[in-house]
Amino acid sequence: MKIAHISDLHICSEYLPQNLDKTEFLIRMALQKNIDHLVITGDISHRSLPMDYHMFRELLIKYGFYTPDKVTLVFGNHDIYGGVHLFEEIYHFLDQCKKINPLSKVNHLGRVLASSFAGTTRFDKNNFFPFVKIVGPVLFLGLDSTAPYSYLKNPAASNGLIQNKDFALLKHILLNKDYKDYRKIILIHHHLFSCKNSKKPCTGNITDFIERQIMKLHQRKKLIHYLKKYPVDFVLHGHIHYNSLYHIGKTPVFCAGGSIEDEIDQMMKLNIINIENGRIKAWTESFYNEQFTKEIPRTAEHKHSTHPSKMYAY
Numbered sequence: 001m002k003i004a005h006i007s008d009l010h011i012c013s014e015y016l017p018q019n020l021d022k023t024e025f026l027i028r029m030a031l032q033k034n035i036d037h038l039v040i041t042g043d044i045s046h047r048s049l050p051m052d053y054h055m056f057r058e059l060l061i062k063y064g065f066y067t068p069d070k071v072t073l074v075f076g077n078h079d080i081y082g083g084v085h086l087f088e089e090i091y092h093f094l095d096q097c098k099k100i101n102p103l104s105k106v107n108h109l110g111r112v113l114a115s116s117f118a119g120t121t122r123f124d125k126n127n128f129f130p131f132v133k134i135v136g137p138v139l140f141l142g143l144d145s146t147a148p149y150s151y152l153k154n155p156a157a158s159n160g161l162i163q164n165k166d167f168a169l170l171k172h173i174l175l176n177k178d179y180k181d182y183r184k185i186i187l188i189h190h191h192l193f194s195c196k197n198s199k200k201p202c203t204g205n206i207t208d209f210i211e212r213q214i215m216k217l218h219q220r221k222k223l224i225h226y227l228k229k230y231p232v233d234f235v236l237h238g239h240i241h242y243n244s245l246y247h248i249g250k251t252p253v254f255c256a257g258g259s260i261e262d263e264i265d266q267m268m269k270l271n272i273i274n275i276e277n278g279r280i281k282a283w284t285e286s287f288y289n290e291q292f293t294k295e296i297p298r299t300a301e302h303k304h305s306t307h308p309s310k311m312y313a314y
């Protein structure tokens with residue numbers, strides 16, 4: 001089974017129309033790579049507008065990915081709260097965030113993209129999350145890491161949180177004997193490293209400090225403890241806008257936040273996880289596209305071609 005992982009598409013028909021085209025490009029590349037299943041780890045829309053989800057769903061239908069065995073997704077902070085595009089919108093945005101009920105928004109979006117959630121096992125009858133979906137040899141475990149808006153703990157609506165009730169379910173799922181033969185892949189939006197370990201060079205100035213306060217996952221250390229203690233084969237996430245593969249204990253973790261434009265090298269990215277004969281191989285394909293990719297100095301080899309990263313095997 002070959003899985004493509006993308007994230008942070010930030011589709012925005014109003015202000016960022018190219019993001020839908022970039023998403024289509026990535027889906028076409030996934031088809032070219034003979035992908036069996038597409039995973040999206042949140043921030044599908046930039047402003048959480050109904051039109052953006054409609055266009056995204058149409059793309060999945062167009063390329064044959066809008067069936068439960070072909071697509072699995074979780075939501076991100078932008079899907080719940082939206083985001084600002086113009087500076088003068090900030091005050092209105094924060095005012096709106098206070099009025100949003102994240103649970104009802106998640107459940108609304110779950111119904112909008114119903115095919116992704118069809119056939120999932122849910123453990124809380126009032127919530128689409130956490131869920132388990134079994135596709136071939138894989139058990140996808142979807143977590144909702146969006147946090148309630150809070151003036152102190154989530155001032156820009158972009159921090160995450162794993163709630164205590166979800167930790168209990170996480171343990172229950174990971175230790176469930178009925179699931180023991182599946183490769184377990186956790187899907188979550190927020191990243192699992194602290195911002196001081198970010199791949200982006202730290203400038204030490206005030207913007208770094210602010211970014212650390214508004215881009216963190218509350219209960220991150222507890223989640224890391226669970227990942228080290230219970231059997232998990234892979235974690236897939238987004239949120240921070242570059243791609244990377246790192247490890248928590250022995251568990252590999254893929255970030256696909258740079259799918260539409262990696263902020264380190266401006267390339268477009270597709271994370272790939274191939275599961276065959278019980279073995280997992282993982283790598284990232286990078287794409288230069290004349291229409292979308294920013295012009296920065298790069299070798300001729302990197303232009304007009306796709307190139308894979310180092311391959312990891314588990």
Ligand SMILES: [Fe+2]
Binds near residue numbers: 043158189240
């Ligand atoms: Fe995000």
